[in-house]
Amino acid sequence: MYGIKYFPLGGKRKGVDIKGGKDKMKGMTLIVKKTTQLIAGMIFLYGIYVIVHGHLTPGGGFAGGVIIAGAFILVTLAFGSDFLKLVKEEMGTTIVENIAIITVILIATAGFLFGTKIFFNNFLPKGIIGDLVSAGVLPLYNIFVGIEVAASIFIIFLSLIIFKEESQK
Amino acid sequence: MITYILCFMLFLVGLYGAVTRRNLVKIAISLSIMEFSTFLFFALLGYIDGGVAPIVNPAEPNKIYVDPLPQALVLTAIVIGLATTALMMAIIIRLYRKYGTFDIREIKNLRG
Amino acid sequence: MELAISVILGFMILGAIYSIHAKDLLSAVITCGIVGYGLVICFLLLKAPDLAIVQIVVETINLIIMVAVVLDSSREESYSKLDKQGIVSAITVFVLMAVLLYFFTVATRSLDELGKSTLRMAGPYIEGAAAKTGSANLVTGVVFDFRGYDTMGEAVVLVTAVLGVLTILRLKGKK
Amino acid sequence: MNPLIPLFVITPLAATFLIMIIGRFIKEFNKYFTSLTLLILVIISFYCLFKTGGNVSVYKVGGWEPINRIPIGIYMVMDGFSTIIVCIINSIGFLSAFYSISYIKRYTAENYFYALFCLMIAGMNGVVLSGDLFNIFVFLEISVISAYSLVAFGVEKNELEASFKYQVLGSIASFLILFGIGFIYWKTRTLNIADIKEAFSSGYDKSYYLFVQILMLSGFGLKAAIIPFHAWLPDAHSSAPSPISAMLSGVLIKAVGIYVIIRLFFNMFIISEEMAILITTLGTISMLIGGILMIGQWDVKRLFAYSSICQIGYVVLSVGIGMILISRGLKHDVAVLSIAGGLFHLINHAAFKSLLFLNAGAIEYRTGTRDLKEIGGLARYMPVTSSTSFIASMSISGIPPFNGFFSKLIIIIAAIMAKFYLLAALTVIVSIITLASFLKFQRYAFYDKQEYPKEPKPKEVPFPMVFSMIVLSIVCLLLSLLVFPGFRDAVLTPAIDILMDPLKYSSQIIGL
Numbered sequence: 001m002y003g004i005k006y007f008p009l010g011g012k013r014k015g016v017d018i019k020g021g022k023d024k025m026k027g028m029t030l031i032v033k034k035t036t037q038l039i040a041g042m043i044f045l046y047g048i049y050v051i052v053h054g055h056l057t058p059g060g061g062f063a064g065g066v067i068i069a070g071a072f073i074l075v076t077l078a079f080g081s082d083f084l085k086l087v088k089e090e091m092g093t094t095i096v097e098n099i100a101i102i103t104v105i106l107i108a109t110a111g112f113l114f115g116t117k118i119f120f121n122n123f124l125p126k127g128i129i130g131d132l133v134s135a136g137v138l139p140l141y142n143i144f145v146g147i148e149v150a151a152s153i154f155i156i157f158l159s160l161i162i163f164k165e166e167s168q169k
Numbered sequence: 170m171i172t173y174i175l176c177f178m179l180f181l182v183g184l185y186g187a188v189t190r191r192n193l194v195k196i197a198i199s200l201s202i203m204e205f206s207t208f209l210f211f212a213l214l215g216y217i218d219g220g221v222a223p224i225v226n227p228a229e230p231n232k233i234y235v236d237p238l239p240q241a242l243v244l245t246a247i248v249i250g251l252a253t254t255a256l257m258m259a260i261i262i263r264l265y266r267k268y269g270t271f272d273i274r275e276i277k278n279l280r281g
Numbered sequence: 282m283e284l285a286i287s288v289i290l291g292f293m294i295l296g297a298i299y300s301i302h303a304k305d306l307l308s309a310v311i312t313c314g315i316v317g318y319g320l321v322i323c324f325l326l327l328k329a330p331d332l333a334i335v336q337i338v339v340e341t342i343n344l345i346i347m348v349a350v351v352l353d354s355s356r357e358e359s360y361s362k363l364d365k366q367g368i369v370s371a372i373t374v375f376v377l378m379a380v381l382l383y384f385f386t387v388a389t390r391s392l393d394e395l396g397k398s399t400l401r402m403a404g405p406y407i408e409g410a411a412a413k414t415g416s417a418n419l420v421t422g423v424v425f426d427f428r429g430y431d432t433m434g435e436a437v438v439l440v441t442a443v444l445g446v447l448t449i450l451r452l453k454g455k456k
Numbered sequence: 457m458n459p460l461i462p463l464f465v466i467t468p469l470a471a472t473f474l475i476m477i478i479g480r481f482i483k484e485f486n487k488y489f490t491s492l493t494l495l496i497l498v499i500i501s502f503y504c505l506f507k508t509g510g511n512v513s514v515y516k517v518g519g520w521e522p523i524n525r526i527p528i529g530i531y532m533v534m535d536g537f538s539t540i541i542v543c544i545i546n547s548i549g550f551l552s553a554f555y556s557i558s559y560i561k562r563y564t565a566e567n568y569f570y571a572l573f574c575l576m577i578a579g580m581n582g583v584v585l586s587g588d589l590f591n592i593f594v595f596l597e598i599s600v601i602s603a604y605s606l607v608a609f610g611v612e613k614n615e616l617e618a619s620f621k622y623q624v625l626g627s628i629a630s631f632l633i634l635f636g637i638g639f640i641y642w643k644t645r646t647l648n649i650a651d652i653k654e655a656f657s658s659g660y661d662k663s664y665y666l667f668v669q670i671l672m673l674s675g676f677g678l679k680a681a682i683i684p685f686h687a688w689l690p691d692a693h694s695s696a697p698s699p700i701s702a703m704l705s706g707v708l709i710k711a712v713g714i715y716v717i718i719r720l721f722f723n724m725f726i727i728s729e730e731m732a733i734l735i736t737t738l739g740t741i742s743m744l745i746g747g748i749l750m751i752g753q754w755d756v757k758r759l760f761a762y763s764s765i766c767q768i769g770y771v772v773l774s775v776g777i778g779m780i781l782i783s784r785g786l787k788h789d790v791a792v793l794s795i796a797g798g799l800f801h802l803i804n805h806a807a808f809k810s811l812l813f814l815n816a817g818a819i820e821y822r823t824g825t826r827d828l829k830e831i832g833g834l835a836r837y838m839p840v841t842s843s844t845s846f847i848a849s850m851s852i853s854g855i856p857p858f859n860g861f862f863s864k865l866i867i868i869i870a871a872i873m874a875k876f877y878l879l880a881a882l883t884v885i886v887s888i889i890t891l892a893s894f895l896k897f898q899r900y901a902f903y904d905k906q907e908y909p910k911e912p913k914p915k916e917v918p919f920p921m922v923f924s925m926i927v928l929s930i931v932c933l934l935l936s937l938l939v940f941p942g943f944r945d946a947v948l949t950p951a952i953d954i955l956m957d958p959l960k961y962s963s964q965i966i967g968l
Contacts (some may be wrong), residue, residue, distance in 0.1 A: 050334070054418065054421050055415075055416040055417060055418050055421045055422070056224075056416075056417045056418060057224070057418065058222070058224065058330035058331045058333075058334055058418065058420075059331065059334050059335075060331065060418070060420075060421050060424070062244065062247075062248055062335050063331070063334040063335045063338055066335070066338040066339055066342055067338055069342070070338065070341065070342065073342075073345065091480075094443075094447075094476070095476075095477060095480070097440065097443065098440075098473045098476045098477050099477065101436055101437065101440055101473055102470065102473040102474075102477070104433060104436060105433065105466065105469060105470060105473070108429065108430075108433055108466075109466060112459075112462070118516075118517075118518065118519035119430075119462040119466075119515070119517055119518070120426075120429045120430055120433075120517045120518040121518060121519050122414060122415075122426050122518070126412075126414070126415030127415055129225065129227050129412070129415060129416075129417050134415050134416070135414060135415035135416040135417075135421075135422075136414070136415055137425075138414065138415070138416050138421060138422070138425045138426060141425045141429070141432070142421070142425070145432070145436055148436055148439070148440070149248070149436070149439060152439045152440060152442070152443045153251075153342055155443050155446075155447070156255045156259075156346065156442070156443060156446050157345070157346070159259075159446050159447055159450050160258075160259070160262070160346065160349055160350075160446075160450070162450070163262065163263075163450040163452075164262075164353065166452055167266050167452065170389065170394060170395070171283065171287055172283055172286050172287050172290060172395055173389060173395065174382070174385065174386060174389075175287055175290040175291065175294065176290065177381075177382065177385045178294055178382065179290065179293060179294050179297060180631070180635065181378045181381060181382065182294060182297045182298060182301070183297065183631075184374075184378070184628070185301070185374050185375075185378060186297075186301040187624065187628060188370070188374050189367070189370060189371055189374055190301060192306070193620070194306050194309070194310065194347070194350070194351060195301060195306075195309065196624055197347070198300055198301065198309055198310065198313045198347075199301060200624070200627045200628070200631075201313055201317070201343070202297045202300070202301075202313065202316060203627075203628070203631045204631065205293070205316060205317060205320050207631050207634045207635055207638065208320065208332070208336070209290070209320060209323055210635065210638045211638050211641075212323065212324055212327045212329050212332060213286075213327065213395060214398060214638060214641055214642055215327070215329070215398070216327045216328065216395060216396050216398070217396060217397075217398055218282075218396035218397065220328055221328060222328045222329065222330050223328075223407070223418070223419035223420055224330075224417060224418050224419065225417045225418075225419060226417070227417075234407050234419065235327070235328045235329070236398060236400060236403045236407075237403060237406055237407065237419040237420045237422075237423050238402060238403040238406060238423060238647075239638075239641065240329050240331060240332055240420050240423075241420055241423040241424045241428055241431075242590055243329075243332050244331060244332060244335055244420065244424055245424070245428075245431055245432065245434075245435045245590075245594060246634060247332070247335050247336060247339055248335075248339070248435050248438070248439055249435060249438050249594070249597050250339075251339050251342065251343060251439070251442075252438050252439050252441065252442030252597075252601060253442065253597075253601065253623070253627055253630075254343055254346070254347075255346060255442050255443075255446055256442045256445045256446060256449070256601060256604060256605065256623070257620075257623055257624075257627075258346050258347060258350050259445070259446045259449045259450055260449055260604075260608065260616055260619055260620050260623065261350055261620070262350045262353075262450075263449055263450065263608075263611065263616050264616050264617070264620060265350075265353075265354055267613055267616065268613075270355075271306070271354065271355075276617055277617075278613050278614055278617055384663070384666075384667050385667065387663045387667075388661075388663045388664045388666070388667035388668075389642075389664070390663075391661045391664060392642050392643055392664070393642065398645070399645060400645060401526060401644065401645035401646045401651075401655070402526060402527070402528060402645060402646035402647060402648070402651070403645065404523075404526075405523050405526075405528045406528070426518065427518065427520060427528060427529055427530075428529070428530055428590075429517070429518060430517045430518070430530045430591065431530065431590060431591055431594050434582065434591070434594035434595055434597075434598060435594060437469060437575065437578070437598055438594065438597050438598050438601060440472075440473075440575075441572070441575050441598055441601045441602050441605070442601055444476075444568055444571055444572055444575070444602075444605065445572070445601060445602070445604060445605030447565075447568060448565065448568045448569075448572065448605045448606075448608070448609060448611075449605060449608050449611060449616075449619075451564060451565055451611055453564055453611075454563060454564065454609065454610040454611035454612060454615075455562050455563055455564070455610065456561075456562055456563070456564060
């Protein structure tokens with residue numbers, strides 16, 4: 001009986017609407033917050049693992065990026081944030097995203113400028129198959145594409161939330 | 170061959186939904202279903218009997234691997250699908266705020 | 282193998298039909314998500330773990346976005362009885378579907394069966410590809426090295442969609 | 457290996473992200489930088505046209521050489537045909553971007569506009585310069601997704617609805633294309649267009665070919681708005697901001713629709729008579745119905761949008777006549793003439809239709825409406841807009857000194873020489889309908905009333921808009937020169953050669 005009051009079943013609790021509205025951005029209940037604290041870090045680490053081992057095991061920049069974005073989304077949903085902070089966050093994330101994608105293009109053109117003067121050339125030494133540091137530029141692509149994907153999905157989510165908040169005013 | 174036909178049937182179900190439904194969200198769902206069937210079609214094309222997942226283990230060479238090319242294509246296509254769905258959802262929520270309904274028959278400002 | 286995939290596909294088709302016809306939009310969206318997760322199992326059976334991972338996370342994000350849109354609304358599909366135009370269009374679509382299905386079965390008669398595929402372009406991706414790209418995961422090798430240009434395009438598509446979402450969700454269009 | 461080829465894609469992409477980063481901190485950076493980038497691209501593309509236009513140059517991305525004559529990487533290909541389209545894309549893109557400098561001031565978030573504009577250019581350049589089917593799909597998605605967002609740029613009711621319609625039909629088209637690519641991969645196990653041609657040449661299975669060709673034709677036909685698939689075009693083109701309408705109508709439907717259809721049917725599939733007749737029929741229907749629907753329109757931009765469908769019908773029709781002749785194996789010179797007419801009309805249409813949409817934008821910029829019944833007597837207040845739109849209207853209706861006349865004449869002559877008398881007659885009739893509609897536009901917009909009915913009186917638009925319109929109207933006049941042999945040999949002949957000789961394309965690419 002006592003715990004049910006704080007259990008995030010969704011829908012309407014006593015007078016408070018979890019689904020939407022201004023109340024949402026104040027965050028969810030204590031249990032959710034504590035659980036999120038525990039889990040979000042692990043999800044984040046798992047995302048990094050998937051990205052870094054992209055050339056050895058299944059996964060890669062895209063999967064890992066989406067997982068990292070999932071961790072951020074979880075934290076935002078659980079803890080909430082006020083409106084102004086959200087807008088700032090969105091601006092920052094946009095810049096991160098653009099820098100990441102421009103780095104991908106720079107790496108691609110790097111083979112164009114030096115190396116063998118070919119666009120998209122894998123100009124770094126390949127190393128031994130199975131090592132963490134191997135496969136030339138592929139891990140770099142994985143990392144920057146991962147950052148870019150994470151930022152993109154987080155921006156999509158944030159802009160949806162911001163739009164909802166704005167249009168309710 | 171039956172799997173390919175079923176896969177194409179899934180595609181047709183999506184097409185049917187996209188053409189006949191009158192609800193914005195339902196149209197988006199139908200498009201997602203078409204997307205799924207296309208991904209599955211590519212994955213089916215790459216399968217080889219007795220093949221293993223295309224991850225090389227230097228200790229055990231000379232295995233049969235499934236075709237990695239369609240998998241790479243699907244990987245690309247999945248992310249493109251995510252992008253289109255996100256954009257479509259943004260337009261849908263915008264239209265809902267303007268009209269207060271998802272029904273396409275009431276959203277008919279433009280002729281033709 | 283073929284049987285297992287066919288059974289899952291059958292359930293996916295049923296789920297798709299239900300999802301298209303459900304009255305409550307939330308259940309429609311969630312059923313669509315379940316169909317997507319069914320796809321994950323198919324990918325695992327087809328020996329495509331990369332795709333399974335990407336599909337499962339992307340489907341989750343997709344579901345979050347869709348539910349966020351639907352939850353805010355009335356959720357009911359305003360259902361009205363089939364009018365004349367609806368019946369005509371439904372009949373046309375069914376006929377068209379039957380014709381397409383027939384042509385599909387005819388057209389695919391001479392093609393490879395499931396699991397009997399040969400390799401032409403992908404041959405070099407497997408033989409000695411690990412030495413060429415240095416990547417143990419052949420899919421990553423293909424995605425970022427042989428077809429890296431495609432992948433750059435794909436990342437750009439995502440950026441384009443983000444720019445589009447930011448553009449569309451502006452409150453004021455004109456000054 | 458021509459190192460200039462990847463620049464067409466990298467430069468606009470890099471410009472996009474620089475605009476997104478630097479444009480946040482420095483105002484006014486975005487507009488001038490976009491125009492500058494596109495100006496550079498225009499110079500490079502014309503350099504390519506006159507320097508290397510004739511021969512096929514291949515760029516192997518990643519430096520992957522073919523193994524056993526089977527290409528394994530992605531190839532970028534630049535030949536006569538794609539060079540022409542690249543020149544069109546970048547020139548119209550530059551003029552539209554320059555025009556936007558004053559036009560888009562009324563909207564918020566200019567950064568996003570210019571970023572999406574550059575992405576659209578990058579996507580179209582990528583589609584046109586690609587020699588790989590899946591690569592075409594990826595870049596097509598870049599260009600159409602930015603087009604969806606740009607159509608909705610005004611975020612009012614009409615824009616959003618048009619964008620949604622465009623997006624639903626565009627997504628269906630994308631999945632049809634993707635399914636078709638899968639089908640081709642199923643049979644040939646390769647994605648390079650030249651290599652697919654090689655693989656197709658062994659073993660001919662009629663039902664398979666027909667199915668694949670219909671999938672591809674309906675997919676790209678939806679993008680090109682050929683008639684049964686045209687539902688999105690009038691809404692999208694009339695709702696978008698005017699520079700974007702000019703891009704969509706003048707370039708996008710050609711680069712991602714007509715160009716790819718012609719490329720695939722001439723250089724990848726084996727031309728069969730059934731498909732040739734189907735394509736000709738679709739072209740004829742587009743031409744007729746587009747012309748008939750055009751008559752009743754009072755909204756300026758909708759009138760132009762329907763006329764786009766009609767003019768695209770001309771292009772498809774003449775290319776289709778060429779295909780019929782090729783598949784029957786007779787009258788090779790007439791087929792060449794017919795395809796030349798189609799390509800010439802494609803180039804001309806890009807020039808005058810963009811000009812018309814820019815004019816419509818100028819009218820809307822000063823009067824705030826697009827309804828022909830509410831405006832009138834503008835000739836006195838907006839002399840440049842009036843005279844340039846007169847040139848464009850005469851071009852599109854085929855009045856002698858302008859470019860439209862020559863291309864329509866070539867199409868009609870080719871139809872008569874191929875003994876398709878009915879088609880020739882229809883072409884003439886639709887041309888007259890076009891003339892009537894555009895005379896209506898001229899009369900009601902510029903000459904009908906002595907005085908503009910409302911206050912304040914409109915005045916001429918700012919310099920960037922005037923500049924773009926004048927340049928385009930000069931281009932309309934200059935393009936007439938393409939009928940003379942010297943210019944034709946430099947521009948049109950290499951493109952026709954690559955299309956007419958089915959083995960040239962594939963052998964050059966694989967052999968190199």
